Amino acid sequence: MAALSAPRVATARAHPAAEFRLGPVARTGVLVVAALYFLVPLLASARYALEGAHGSYTLSSVTALFHDSVLLQSLVTSVEISLGAAAITLALLMPTSVWVNLRMPRWRRAMESITLLPLVVPVVVVVLGIYGAFPTGIVASPVLLALEYVVLAMPYSYRAIDGGVQALDLHTLVDASRSLGAGWAQVFRRVLVPNLRSSLLSAAFITVAYSLGEFAMANLLSFTTFPTELFQIGTEQVGEATAVSVFALVLTFGVLLALSLFGGHGRRRAVRAGLPAGQADGVVAELAAEVDAVLGHADPGRPGIVHDGPTMR
Amino acid sequence: MAVTRLAGVPSPARSRIGADRGPAAPGRRSRGGRPRSRVARLLRFAGIVPFVAYFAVFLVVPSVSVVSSAFETVGGNFTWANITAALQGTYLVSFEKSLELSAISAGLSAVLGTVVAIALASTANVAARRVVTSASAVFANTGGLPLAFAFIASLGNFGIVTKVLSAMGWNPYDHGFSIYTLTGLVVVYCYFLLPLMVLVMLPAVDGLRREWFEAASLLGARRRDAWRHVGIPVLAPAFLAALMVLFTDAFAAYATAAALTNGSIPIVPIQIGSLIEGNVLAGQQNVGDALGLGMIVVVAVAATLYARLQHRAARWQR
Structure with missing residues (x-):
């Protein structure tokens, strides 16, 4: 019917129902129900964590746990492991990505695919293989966790670094520095690292986030990290464990949500101002934009890793 | 892939x-x-030697070790016994349960996630859209312990939602529901699978042009016909590709199930976990490897299907 008269087609924009969309009632209904499903567990665990005697609210379960020396020690271990993993990630993946883009550009796609392989082998299976293939002395050291997290987080960290490297005019930068007499070490230190700052930071951030939350491998290899200690506490005192996990969750959510919400803005503003992304809001916005891009919705049309960020399941 | x-x-x-x-x-x-x-x-190729060596030692060697041990006796001789043991009794049941859990939670999340994506694509409110996509990115990355605890706190035996519902006269635990069962796991898994689906489907839904709808209407299609003959076929490859991703994600998940059920639920990752922790029958030391091989095969099939479907889906998103 609408098609019979031209004016009606022209005003069709005002009627969202004349396309593959939902009307206002239906879409509000759907979004409200979804919001309930996602917010109720969060609110419930916050309430559960803060529950005192006779319906009062108290922070005692949280504060009690921060006097738990075993838990604090496990937190230190987790932080050490995650920083180690991030350092190895940068040292290993940045030169690799630079080399691939410089010397073997034909292999770029293949490298992207190879770095996605850790997603195909479930973590429990990797643990089985570690017990089967590695000497017991290595399996007993928590250093192994840092080494493995580098591989497990690689689908995300390599993407972050490689994206940055591909965005550079690598040949020009390297040729220029080399012709001015810089050695390779100097090229990396004074040209590439500064130019890749935001990509490197986001790769490090993603690796740290993965390592801090990883439970399956740490638990099955019998290491005491923050998540496994939390699990132990949870078997006896669910309230307390919930308190700490809510605390950790809110912290992570806050950081991620802030990065996610403001990340795109920094980049977009920079683009609008005609500046390369990153000169606009300094390193925080840059990092945010990078994390945002890797988590997946800054550039929704991009195929590949399916918009999945580091998971800790 | x-x-x-x-x-x-x-x-x-x-x-x-x-x-x-x-x-x-x-x-x-x-x-x-x-x-x-x-x-x-x-x-x-010299420059990538460190990478290749690292990758080989920490991923390829363990994976190959699992595959080869699956065909070996404890003494190192070739055998099919592990494979046949893995395809019998409780282990077979655990594969069935795992496939059931992953299929149901992935299917449910895929359908509901697509509905949410359509609802989101329908709003003209840019801020709302931005908040929901950001929230989806965050929720898609939850999982593991915190999520398990959050659901115990809300839908567990003494959870807050359970209390509210029983105060209203309908205790879900009196009607066969429990968060510590497969049904419960489906509810929990949807929490991180559904937002992932929203993120993946949003570009595809945005790609559904109103011109196509109008063209269909011109040809006399009703709303339902336009969806059936244009909308759904266009979304199908992206939907199915995403379904594979959700399935894989659910199939490989260990931490959430372990924390929620304390290792008592018979799905494959938990079975492997309990074998690793030493609950092994004599002579079956390598059955875990056979289960691991089974997981790799299932994930590899899903990943191959994904790669094929993704290729088709990309056509409509240019």
């Missing part, structure tokens, strides 16, 4: 003639430089 793509990449090794012609035509020489000799050709 990666393997097929790898095979499709042309080898950088060029014919001798081509390589010899290089210096004669310096203007045409590619910037990567064409290797002139076999040595130069090999040197070109």
Whole structure:
């Protein structure tokens, strides 16, 4: 019917129902129900964590746990492991990505695919293989966790670094520095690292986030990290464990949500101002934009890793 | 998926003639430089040796070890016994349960996630859209312990939602529901699968042009017909590709199930976990490896299907 008269087609924009969309009632209904499903567990665990005697609210379960020396020690271990993993990630993946883009550009796609392989082998299976293939002395050291997290987080960290490297005019930068007499070490230190700052930071951030939350491998290899200690506490005192996990969750959510919400803005503003992304809001916005891009919705049309960020399941 | 793509990449090794012609035509020489000799050709790969070695030691060696142990007795001789043991009794049941859990939670999340994506694409409110996509990115990355605790706190035996519902006269635990069962796990898994689906489907839904709807209406289609003959077929490849991702994600998940049910639920990752922790029958030490091989096979099939479907889905998103 609408098609019979031209004016009606022209005003069709005002009627969202004349396309593959939902009307206002239906879409509000759907979004409200979804919001309930996602917010109720969060609110419930916050309430559960803060529950005192006779319906009062108290922070005692949280504060009690921060006097738990075993838990604090496990937190230190987790932080050490995650920083180690991030350092190895940068040292290993940045030169690799630079080399691939410089010397073997034909292999770029293949490298992207190879770095996605850790997603195909479930973590429990990797643990089985570690017990089967590695000497017991290595399996007993928590250093192994840092080494493995580098591989497990690689689908995300390599993407972050490689994206940055591909965005550079690598040949020009390297040729220029080399012709001015810089050695390779100097090229990396004074040209590439500064130019890749935001990509490197986001790769490090993603690796740290993965390592801090990883439970399956740490638990099955019998290491005491923050998540496994939390699990132990949870078997006896669910309230307390919930308190700490809510605390950790809110912290992570806050950081991620802030990065996610403001990340795109920094980049977009920079683009609008005609500046390369990153000169606009300094390193925080840059990092945010990078994390945002890797988590997946800054550039929704991009195929590949399916918009999945580091998971800790 | 990666393997097929790898095979499709042309080898950088060029014919001798081509390589010899290089210096004669310096203007045409590619910037990567064409290797002139076999040595130069090999040197070109030198820079990725550390990466390849690292990757091999920490991922390939363990994976290959699982696959080979699956066919070995404890003494190292070839046997099919592990495989047959893994396809019997409780282990077979655990595969069925795992497939059931992953299929149901992935299917449910896929359908509901698509509905949410359509609802989101329908709002003209840019801020609302931005908040929901950001929230989806965050929720898609939850899982593991915190999520398990959050659901125990809300829908557990003494959870807050359970209390509210029973105060209203309908205690879900009196009606066969429990968060500590497969049904409960489906509810929990949807929490991180559904937002992932929203993120993946949103570009596809945005790609559904109103012109197509109008063209269908011109040809006399009702709303339902337009969806059935245009909307759904266009979304189908993206939907199915995403379904594979959700399935894989649910199938491989260990931490959430372990924390929620304390290892009592018979799904494959939990079974492997309990075998690793030493609950092994004599003579079945390598059954865990056979289960691991089974997981790799299932995930590899899903990943291959994904790669195929993703290729088709990309067509409509240009």
